[in-house]
Amino acid sequence: MQLLNSRPLSRRGIIQGLTLGTAAFTTPGLFAEQLTATPRLTEGPYYPDKMPLDTDNDLLVINDAITPAVGEITYLTGRVLGAGGEPVRNAFVEIWQVDGRASYIHSRGRNPNGYDSNFQGYGRFLTGGKGEYSFRTIKPIPYSLQGMARAPHIHIAVSKNGHRLLTTQFLIKGHEANARDNVFNQLRDPRDRDAVLVDFQPLPGSKFGELSANFDIVFSRTPQEADDGKLTGGIGKSEGGGRGPGFGHQPPRWR
Ligand SMILES: [Fe+2]
Secondary structure (H helix, E strand, O other), X not given: OOOOOOOOOOHHHHHHHHHHHHHHHOOOOOOHHHOOOOOOOOOOOOOOOOOOOOOOOEOOOOXXXXXXXXXXXXXXXXXXXXOOOOEOOOOEEEEEOOOOOOXXXXXXXXXXXXXXOOOOOEEEEEOOOOOEEEEEEEOOOOEEEOXXXXXOEEEEEEXXXXXXXXXXXXXXXXXXXXXXXXXXXXXXXXXHHHHOEEOEEEOOOOOOOOEEEEOOEEOOOOOOOOOOOOOOOOOOOXXXXXXXXXXXXXXXXXX
């Protein structure tokens, strides 16, 4: 189901929410030196090997299903920004994560305890004029798959004009499992670590205990602007995960 017109948080609500946070970036370069480039982290082995029937930005409901996925409902928003804080529009943001039973939709990412067939597991969104994106999903939970335990995280990838520009993951700020997470611990610089930790906070006014989370993606250099308003490609290729047990040490491409 398309999230855009769904209640309780309308697209308008999301955009308005973003506008406040975007104000500081309307002057190009104003806060450039304060932006920390988003560090790259491994794609891991569970980028979908078969896309779900529905790939929109509402991961809670597949197509027009009646039953939603189980989990703590989270409105995830953010912006894709160039090195100087300028918005990167027409970029595909993809996310994928485990469901409420700690399973991916990937055929080798199923937990023996089963999976939530109502969870879409993957979604994509094309950034708007301010580089903004939005998803409705669930708060991630820890998982252990193929012998590897992970702190809760959401995988995220950005592509533009058919090329994958950045692959990373973000974790829950303050989660006790972060300290022993092998992927997170690849990051040594406190600024890098901080850049992939996201606050999951109560959504203001929500009667249902929903959460909001915001994750801005900042490139260490600005993707080539070939923006004539036309898309010359779609989603960039997966990096082919599958190499290693989920934390293959790939050199950062952007920094
Ligand atoms: Fe993962």
